[in-house]
Amino acid sequence: MVCRHLDSPVHKAEAIESMEAISVSKSYGGQQGVYTHASAQTGTDMTFSVFVPDHQPGEKLPVVWYLSGLTCSHANVTEKGEYREACARHGLIFVAPDTSPRGDDVPGDPDGTHYFGHAAGFYVDATQSPYAQHYTMRSYIEQELPELVAENFPADMSRQAMMGHSMGGHGALTIGLRNADRFRSLSAFSPIASPMNSPWGRNALTKYLGPEEAAWRAYDACALIADGAAEIDILVDQGTADEAREEQLKPHLLQQACKAANYPAQIRLQDGYDHGYYFVSTFMAEHLAWHAERLK
Amino acid sequence: MVCRHLDSPVHKAEAIESMEAISVSKSYGGQQGVYTHASAQTGTDMTFSVFVPDHQPGEKLPVVWYLSGLTCSHANVTEKGEYREACARHGLIFVAPDTSPRGDDVPGDPDGTHYFGHAAGFYVDATQSPYAQHYTMRSYIEQELPELVAENFPADMSRQAMMGHSMGGHGALTIGLRNADRFRSLSAFSPIASPMNSPWGRNALTKYLGPEEAAWRAYDACALIADGAAEIDILVDQGTADEAREEQLKPHLLQQACKAANYPAQIRLQDGYDHGYYFVSTFMAEHLAWHAERLK
Numbered sequence: 207m208v209c210r211h212l213d214s215p216v217h218k219a220e221a222i223e224s225m226e227a228i229s230v231s232k233s234y235g236g237q238q239g240v241y242t243h244a245s246a247q248t249g250t251d252m253t254f255s256v257f258v259p260d261h262q263p264g265e266k267l268p269v270v271w272y273l274s275g276l277t278c279s280h281a282n283v284t285e286k287g288e289y290r291e292a293c294a295r296h297g298l299i300f301v302a303p304d305t306s307p308r309g310d311d312v313p314g315d316p317d318g319t320h321y322f323g324h325a326a327g328f329y330v331d332a333t334q335s336p337y338a339q340h341y342t343m344r345s346y347i348e349q350e351l352p353e354l355v356a357e358n359f360p361a362d363m364s365r366q367a368m369m370g371h372s373m374g375g376h377g378a379l380t381i382g383l384r385n386a387d388r389f390r391s392l393s394a395f396s397p398i399a400s401p402m403n404s405p406w407g408r409n410a411l412t413k414y415l416g417p418e419e420a421a422w423r424a425y426d427a428c429a430l431i432a433d434g435a436a437e438i439d440i441l442v443d444q445g446t447a448d449e450a451r452e453e454q455l456k457p458h459l460l461q462q463a464c465k466a467a468n469y470p471a472q473i474r475l476q477d478g479y480d481h482g483y484y485f486v487s488t489f490m491a492e493h494l495a496w497h498a499e500r501l502k
Numbered sequence: 503m504v505c506r507h508l509d510s511p512v513h514k515a516e517a518i519e520s521m522e523a524i525s526v527s528k529s530y531g532g533q534q535g536v537y538t539h540a541s542a543q544t545g546t547d548m549t550f551s552v553f554v555p556d557h558q559p560g561e562k563l564p565v566v567w568y569l570s571g572l573t574c575s576h577a578n579v580t581e582k583g584e585y586r587e588a589c590a591r592h593g594l595i596f597v598a599p600d601t602s603p604r605g606d607d608v609p610g611d612p613d614g615t616h617y618f619g620h621a622a623g624f625y626v627d628a629t630q631s632p633y634a635q636h637y638t639m640r641s642y643i644e645q646e647l648p649e650l651v652a653e654n655f656p657a658d659m660s661r662q663a664m665m666g667h668s669m670g671g672h673g674a675l676t677i678g679l680r681n682a683d684r685f686r687s688l689s690a691f692s693p694i695a696s697p698m699n700s701p702w703g704r705n706a707l708t709k710y711l712g713p714e715e716a717a718w719r720a721y722d723a724c725a726l727i728a729d730g731a732a733e734i735d736i737l738v739d740q741g742t743a744d745e746a747r748e749e750q751l752k753p754h755l756l757q758q759a760c761k762a763a764n765y766p767a768q769i770r771l772q773d774g775y776d777h778g779y780y781f782v783s784t785f786m787a788e789h790l791a792w793h794a795e796r797l798k
Contacts, residue, residue, distance in 0.1 A: 231775075231776050231778060231780040231781070232741075232743065232774040232775050232776065232780065232781070232784075233775075233780035233781070233783065233784050234783075234784045235784075238780050285581060285582050285779070286581050286582065288584050288587070288783075290780075290783070290784075291584070291787070445528075447528065478528040479527075479528050479529075480527050480528065482527055483581070484527040484528065484529035484534050484586075485527070485528070485529065487529065487530075487584075487586070488528075488529050488530045488531075488586075491587070
């Protein structure tokens with residue numbers, strides 16, 4: 207996929223210039239901000255949040271990216287994720303992007319579901335009309351937003367980790383597996399482990415990428431591992447009471463793919479937890495400590 | 503104020519019978535629930551949340567009450583308060599009631615503000631028409647909801663603490679100061695320290711209680727301390743960047759009232775923090791540890 211806008215320095219300069227703070231509040235000694243910018247990549251305004259812990263002048267801190275799930279924006283984890291205490295303690299910048307482009311000009315789901323379109327970008331670069339124009343969350347997360355973060359925050363971009371939840375767990379695993387040189391560690395809560403084998407995933411990949419399944423493999427963690435992705439430390443937590451586990455998430459497929467490829471990964475079942483933020487927040491501090499160990 | 507409905511055993515039985523769970527999710531090893539019941543006290547359905555940590559069969563746990571502020575429901579602290587880790591660690595049940603009766607039958611603010619009416623019950627028993635019929639949050643929090651909690655959760659009602667935020671900080675301090683035998687400790691984030699000296703407070707007290715200020719003193723922490731409230735451990739945190747501090751919250755009046763009455767209280771200014779949950783969550787664990795120490 208060609209990055210259709212990033213090669214234009216005019217657009218890029220405009221995007222960075224137009225970044226503005228929606229809110230910045232002190233929290234756990236650091237600063238929790240919400241920002242918006244005109245994304246050259248998606249052709250829309252994009253909102254994201256960044257937590258920067260207290261730090262020494264001139265100090266650069268490692269960055270943990272958090273990709274959110276279906277129906278979410280940056281706000282869900284920012285408000286409910288309970289990550290700031292651990293980020294302040296370990297000295298981690300925490301970046302939470304939105305899950306799709308939005309706006310009246312951005313086509314949503316023609317079927318009116320929550321599983322495609324707005325808040326359901328699936329972290330792909332769409333190739334199909336009418337979605338290809340705006341739905342470029344892959345390039346937005348892989349290229350544009352990291353540049354914006356590097357230029358505007360005290361981020362040590364040589365030390366990055368990525369995590370996510372549900373559709374964002376899929377995003378974190380696939381972006382991470384395709385970019386093992388950028389990330390030291392990946393983790394996920396209840397990820398869509400194999401979108402090619404998930405009704406939510408198949409619906410989205412068909413609409414964004416067309417019916418040829420060969421084009422889907424770059425967006426499926428299990429396929430990427432089967433296809434020889436480089437090794438990177440992976441931690442996955444999946445609640446046993448998650449109503450989407452059997453039909454949509456299928457953590458056993460990730461276990462099987464790792465076993466078949468002799469790929470190391472910690473995939474844990476957490477007894478009695480469901481799919482929501484009461485589960486995510488419970489294990490957030492543990493995931494961040496695990497990433498921090500690898501980001502030293 | 504007569505508790506107009508609680509003396510009816512028929513109504514009370516109905517209220518308890520009708521309590522139902524809206525949602526229960528495992529979190530930090532315990533259970534975060536949201537419940538609703540037909541309140542005989544307010545004459546409306548009332549929603550509240552309860553977190554119960556993991557505990558031994560038959561064990562009873564101390565209870566921390568959290569009263570929320572203007573515009574809030576039970577949901578704000580439940581989602582953003584970051585209390586579950588500390589409650590699980592210390593073994594505390596955490597109860598978060600709503601901030602007012604609600605519904606089409608419940609008169610709101612005739613002026614259409616957020617400072618009175620729905621989500622702004624100010625924890626009073628209203629005496630003025632048309633508010634007296636439903637706005638009985640004092641009796642709801644002091645009598646009806648504790649009975650419901652005691653009957654439905656593993657609560658040791660001999661060990662209770664109360665805390666709150668903003669209007670709920672006012673509620674926690676005033677309910678606590680009037681019921682020092684029930685609570686071992688009180689704490690507040692950015693409380694409306696003296697509603698009698700706050701435009702938000704004066705507006706609400708006038709509408710709920712009428713113009714006679716003598717009737718307001720039972721709903722003003724500073725007046726209760728001046729009028730000889732029994733001693734109880736108090737901890738207050740107030741952010742210095744709180745936009746409501748000077749005009750509405752006035753923590754210095756609480757400091758003055760405590761000094762004049764030789765009443766012990768820790769009232770702390772926290773540099774750079776604003777009025778929101780990024781502030782509350784930062785100090786939540788410290789407040790809960792402080793309460794836990796007193797609830798042993």
